[in-house]
Amino acid sequence: MPFINYAHRELTCKLVYYGPGLGGKTTNLQWIYEKSAPDAKGKMVSLATETDRTLFFDLLPLSLGQIRGFKIRFQLYTVPGQIFYDASRRLIVKGADAVAFVADSQKARFDANIESLRNLEENLRQNGIDLATIPYVLQLNKRDLPTALPREHLEKALRFRNEPVFEAVAVQGIGVFETLKSLVKQTLARLRAGVPVG
Amino acid sequence: MSASDLVLHEEEHRRISGLAERLLRDANARFVSLIDRNGQPITSAGSLPDVDRTALASLAAGNVAATEGLARMIGEQTFSSLYHEGESDHIYLSSIGAIGILMVAFDERSSLGLVRLRVRQVSPEMEKVFDDMLSKSRTGTAEPGGPGSPFAEITDEDIDNLFSDGF
Ligand SMILES: Nc1nc2c(ncn2[C@@H]2O[C@H](COP(=O)(O)OP(=O)(O)OP(=O)(O)O)[C@@H](O)[C@H]2O)c(=O)[nH]1
Numbered sequence: 133m134p135f136i137n138y139a140h141r142e143l144t145c146k147l148v149y150y151g152p153g154l155g156g157k158t159t160n161l162q163w164i165y166e167k168s169a170p171d172a173k174g175k176m177v178s179l180a181t182e183t184d185r186t187l188f189f190d191l192l193p194l195s196l197g198q199i200r201g202f203k204i205r206f207q208l209y210t211v212p213g214q215i216f217y218d219a220s221r222r223l224i225v226k227g228a229d230a231v232a233f234v235a236d237s238q239k240a241r242f243d244a245n246i247e248s249l250r251n252l253e254e255n256l257r258q259n260g261i262d263l264a265t266i267p268y269v270l271q272l273n274k275r276d277l278p279t280a281l282p283r284e285h286l287e288k289a290l291r292f293r294n295e296p297v298f299e300a301v302a303v304q305g306i307g308v309f310e311t312l313k314s315l316v317k318q319t320l321a322r323l324r325a326g327v328p329v330g
Numbered sequence: 331m332s333a334s335d336l337v338l339h340e341e342e343h344r345r346i347s348g349l350a351e352r353l354l355r356d357a358n359a360r361f362v363s364l365i366d367r368n369g370q371p372i373t374s375a376g377s378l379p380d381v382d383r384t385a386l387a388s389l390a391a392g393n394v395a396a397t398e399g400l401a402r403m404i405g406e407q408t409f410s411s412l413y414h415e416g417e418s419d420h421i422y423l424s425s426i427g428a429i430g431i432l433m434v435a436f437d438e439r440s441s442l443g444l445v446r447l448r449v450r451q452v453s454p455e456m457e458k459v460f461d462d463m464l465s466k467s468r469t470g471t472a473e474p475g476g477p478g479s480p481f482a483e484i485t486d487e488d489i490d491n492l493f494s495d496g497f
């Protein structure tokens with residue numbers, strides 16, 4: 133649900149990074165945070181466990197400049213990927229304007245990806261959002277690992293709506309901005325068309 | 331959520347900012363912020379030096395959302411307010427209608443009793459502003475996209491330009 137503030141001439145949209153535990157969602161946000169200009173980014177908030185697993189969410193506010201006199205702002209959230217944090221994930225996808233699914237390419241995480249994608253669909257549905265139509269990107273992360281499955285194999289299992297797919301190595305920043313740009317473009321294109329999201 | 335975007339116009343912004351200022355004074359608070367349930371800051375009054383307001387709003391919204399989840403688990407619809415007590419600074423959070431959260435930060439110059447009283451007094455008016463905001467969005471007087479909106483005219487070039495600077 134974009135928030136449009138005419139008094140401050142600001143548009144704010146919520147982008148959510150979803151996916152299985154340890155897939156690299158937080159790493160995506162950290163890379164964006166480190167590489168963004170100081171005046172483009174707000175404070176990054178991470179609610180994490182002692183071992184750096186996301187406990188509730190990460191948030192990174194970004195300002196991307198202006199369009200037609202409106203400041204364009206995005207709030208990037210990650211969900212906690214561990215299975216038992218499901219109630220938290222459901223809270224965080226509320227009001228999402230776009231979703232990036234960060235898949236873990238490793239063979240051992242194949243089932244976890246599928247389970248997480250199903251879980252995403254269900255949690256969106258419970259918030260009145262349809263995974264078939266919300267702006268959406270599939271990121272295949274950890275392409276650097278020898279245990280990574282072939283891209284085609286992963287696409288066949290995880291790609292379901294002809295969505296943009298990006299191969300990524302989030303720790304090296306590969307594919308990270310491509311993913312973000314695609315989310316932003318789709319979100320703004322949808323706003324232009326006047327289609328309410330959720 | 332409802333099928334429409336949340337749109338804040340000048341008029342509602344003025345009304346809600348006025349109410350926040352009044353609450354700040356009447357409650358002797360340090361800082362008052364009105365936030366939507368998804369964590370967007372809508373308006374604030376007073377100041378908390380060096381505090382990032384977006385981060386603050388997202389944590390307040392997460393706090394309320396988690397607490398509501400707890401409430402529903404034990405069969406309550408919601409806990410209508412939350413209080414966090416620090417050594418010298420305290421935070422009071424209260425729901426405003428279905429979509430708003432009011433946050434009041436205060437110290438020893440005020441008290442929980444006073445804050446709670448003033449929040450209760452101002453809440454109906456704040457809720458009214460939210461209702462007006464929502465009904466404007468729904469009736470299309472405030473169409474965010476589509477013809478007549480500032481975003482209907484966005485070009486692909488505009489979107490590309492967003493990425494030319496800042497990154
Ligand atoms: N080799 C490799 N490691 C990665 C890559 N991306 C992330 N990692 C590592 O994977 C681990 C988990 O990354 P996180 O970003 O914390 O994963 P997450 O998805 O946020 O995990 P949860 O918070 O538990 O849901 C960290 O040790 C990262 O450094 C990648 O592309 N390649």
Ligand SMILES: [Mg+2]
Nearest residue numbers: 157158185186
């Ligand atoms: Mg994480």
